Ligand SMILES: *[C@@H]1O[C@H](CO)[C@@H](O)[C@H](O)[C@H]1NC(C)=O
Ligand SMILES: *[C@@H]1O[C@H](CO)[C@@H](O)[C@H](O)[C@H]1NC(C)=O
Ligand SMILES: *[C@@H]1O[C@H](CO)[C@@H](O)[C@H](O)[C@H]1NC(C)=O
Ligand SMILES: *[C@@H]1O[C@H](CO)[C@@H](O)[C@H](O)[C@H]1NC(C)=O
Ligand SMILES: *[C@@H]1O[C@H](CO)[C@@H](O)[C@H](O)[C@H]1NC(C)=O
Ligand SMILES: *[C@@H]1O[C@H](CO)[C@@H](O)[C@H](O)[C@H]1NC(C)=O
């Protein structure tokens with residue numbers, strides 16, 4: 073149904089009313105009116121003291137930029153004009169005594185959150201995100217956008233598309249940086265695992281945020297994003313000096329299963345105070361190895377099995393085993409199974425190592 077006048081074209085649909093004035097189009101959405109009492113008291117709903125058809129009430133609203141919607145009381149046909157509400161309104165149930173059309177879509181069904189009348193949007197419950205608060209963050213950048221003042225390490229579940237599982241990880245935020253911890257070794261976990269474990273990820277269950285985990289090769293590409301990113305290896309000690317060492321890898325690209333998760337990076341930097349110690353010195357363009365998937369460049373030896381851990385092991389000359397066993401293990405590992413890191417003395421690792429982490433550095437937002 074519709075009609076035309078010289079200045080205005082109005083069409084009334086079942087759910088929407090469109091006004092095409094000569095200058096602009098205004099769309100009105102059928103919406104549910106709630107908490108009329110509060111709105112009237114707060115003067116964000118005002119009677120124009122005239123009975124009107126809803127269409128005419130909407131025409132009145134369409135030419136007024138401060139008007140957010142129009143409604144007509146069913147039993148009296150009184151027209152009401154709606155403006156911004158600053159207070160909170162109880163929208164748990166609608167008022168059926170009004171026909172209400174809003175310039176904004178009807179309030180959304182907030183799945184894990186509450187309706188915020190002032191911003192006309194869902195306010196999500198931690199750590200949900202999205203218009204309807206119905207999903208987990210895709211990555212730590214998105215987490216940071218929704219929870220900008222959550223500093224420190226937050227263990228949360230991400231849902232990085234197109235992975236079909238939730239990925240437990242830690243978003244680490246300081247006043248000027250944001251990163252995704254994809255690997256943490258605090259010594260309580262045995263990292264001598266199968267490739268399948270390394271693809272799917274693993275953690276200590278239930279997962280206190282400060283224990284060991286590995287997010288999984290399947291999640292890594294989407295956490296890294298489509299363009300080459302920076303990764304950082306951070307090593308923490310329980311001594312005053314050093315407290316921690318940081319090593320940055322720029323331009324990191326990780327291949328998928330077809331390359332056995334081949335790692336490529338552009339450059340390496342030991343950050344302030346850290347001794348030179350490139351854990352991936354010989355690992356550029358190297359596939360990932362585990363005891364059951366030997367992809368190192370030594371055809372005579374299985375170095376992942378000897379190291380008792382997974383890593384991008386290059387060859388027999390391996391100097392780095394960040395997922396190896398801590399020295400306080402009651403059962404000493406065989407072969408070369410202890411944790412080692414180039415440039416860091418065995419004494420420091422033996423006596424003062426607290427944890428090793430691998431971070432993806434996220435754009436800071
Ligand atoms: C119209 O309905 C409202 C409830 O929606 C009621 O409070 C009011 O008294 C009614 N007015 C008339 C004139 O019937
Ligand atoms: C992890 O946190 C718990 C609780 O705060 C603490 O008791 C425990 O010592 C921590 N473990 C490590 C390895 O830091
Ligand atoms: C993080 O997730 C958001 C939302 O899905 C997406 O727009 C953004 O591109 C992602 N960032 C990276 C670096 O992948
Ligand atoms: C790693 O290999 C890539 C591809 O050959 C190359 O572009 C890059 O410069 C290498 N990185 C380092 C640190 O040598
Ligand atoms: C790692 O596990 C494999 C398979 O069980 C075993 O052969 C190897 O000795 C282990 N490595 C270490 C260092 O314990
Ligand atoms: C072994 O690796 C170190 C650095 O990690 C390198 O300086 C050295 O030349 C390598 N030795 C051999 C025999 O490849």
Ligand SMILES: *[C@@H]1O[C@H](CO)[C@@H](O)[C@H](O)[C@H]1NC(C)=O
Nearest residue numbers: 258259260398400401402426
């Ligand atoms: C070894 O040290 C780590 C880190 O301090 C701790 O989490 C772990 O429980 C210790 N393991 C043993 C067997 O003492």
